[in-house]
Amino acid sequence: MKVSLASAAFVVLLLTASFAGAQSDALTGTWTGDWGPSETHRNQVTVELTWDGTDLTGVVNPGPDAIDLATASFDAATGMVKMTASAEGFRGTANYTIEGTIDGSEMSGSWNHDRGTGSFKITRQ
Numbered sequence: 001m002k003v004s005l006a007s008a009a010f011v012v013l014l015l016t017a018s019f020a021g022a023q024s025d026a027l028t029g030t031w032t033g034d035w036g037p038s039e040t041h042r043n044q045v046t047v048e049l050t051w052d053g054t055d056l057t058g059v060v061n062p063g064p065d066a067i068d069l070a071t072a073s074f075d076a077a078t079g080m081v082k083m084t085a086s087a088e089g090f091r092g093t094a095n096y097t098i099e100g101t102i103d104g105s106e107m108s109g110s111w112n113h114d115r116g117t118g119s120f121k122i123t124r125q
Helices: 005-023
Strands: 029-036 043-051 056-060 071-075 080-089 092-103 106-113 116-124
Touching (some): 043 116
Antiparallel strands (some): 029 116, 043 056, 071 080, 080 092, 092 106, 106 116
């Protein structure tokens, strides 16, 4: 049986796309954007997330002042992400609850802590 070069290339392309899709997910990676209590008061943020198909882990603002996520979950059916973290600040510890929804390469939603609430929007890099 002869296989044309075009047919072979098509099969390789399909296998490559299938392998790439199996290796990627909607969460793993570096996300950047902002968060804040209003549209005019915003703070830059970087979040690194890892999803292994069951567990979601991550860190906010990697580096010397990094904040590890205490808990995190992802519902693939709804695209809902829920996270908690605690951060030390000049007013003491702030316990954050963050809820967002993934839409393509963007995640947006709300956050709250003991002294405030607001919104966030981050984009996967």
